[in-house]
Amino acid sequence: MEEIKNLKDVKKFKVDSERPFYSANHDEIKAGLTTDIYFIKTMEILRHMGLSGKNVVAEVFPRKSGIMCGVEEVLSLLKDKNIEIYSLPEGESFEPKDTVMRIKGAYEEFGMFETVLLGMLAHSSAWATASRQCREAAGDKVYICFGARHVHPAVAPVMERAAVIGGANNASCILAAKLLGREPSGTIPHAAMLVAGDTVSVARIYDEIMPPDSPRIILVDTFRDEAEEAMAVAEALGRTLEGVRLDTPSERGGVTPELVNEVRKRLDQKGYNYVKIFVSGGLSPDRIRELSAAGADAFGVGSYISGASPIDMTLDLKMVDGTPIAKRGRIPGLIDNPKLRKMK
Known part of the structure; x- marks a missing residue:
């Protein structure tokens, strides 16, 4: 696909009536079809004036603090x-x-x-920033990004990749993990238990047919009391059980420190102290700290990361043909940052 150069190119572009999805594909992004039309108009004006080839220096700055992400996509774009x-x-x-x-x-x-x-940097940096906050809350404990279900599938891999850049141990989204050179993390959802009608039977089959590198972590909040179901699964799988996952819905009060503490104590009393407790469901950094203190060993974080508001990024021209310049309210000339590295 040819890069958009002028308004005639914009007029000429037609959307396929059979197009199945509304998201832009890679070629459309590279061609400039996701830019704002006023930048095409700007290029038309500058070319007409013979000024489009002027040498400039542009700088990007954020409106709030965060963790940088999205750079690799910008480098690919340009x-x-x-x-x-x-x-x-x-x-x-x-x-x-x-x-x-x-x-x-x-x-x-x-x-x-x-x-x-700017869009590439704004969203990815926001997701990485939220993920870093979760990392700080979790300390050395494992947490996985489960946020793909909360965003459009076109950007789910971008979001979960950013989460790992920010500090998550891994992603559940297949493409996100593969882009990072990893295998995705995750076990099974409640649907497996609901269709089968029993947690223990699903746990046994999972242990029987899943490859050795698939962690034996079983949901224990589908049918019965979480502590009771955790004990039943531990008894059925014995030493092969690596962990139980608590994902109690908000309708039942969610996962609480008291619940985590009870499950931990009951497992320990029966000799299952090797079984880890994995928690998920509406987790935030504050809840991670709270549940970690109660005995949780690992965390699945979704909406806190995926729902992070984009970090507003602004691009300013700071030099034109070697002369410092800026719009009113900004300081002309370059603003140094010793952390900058030459990327291209």
């Missing part, structure tokens, strides 16, 4: 452009108004992609 890119590496922290990315080159090389690159 891979074939004759420009230099300096950026914070993914996983690095930033403060409000820090320069997190700097782009040098002719404006026509990258100007129309402002919308696209």
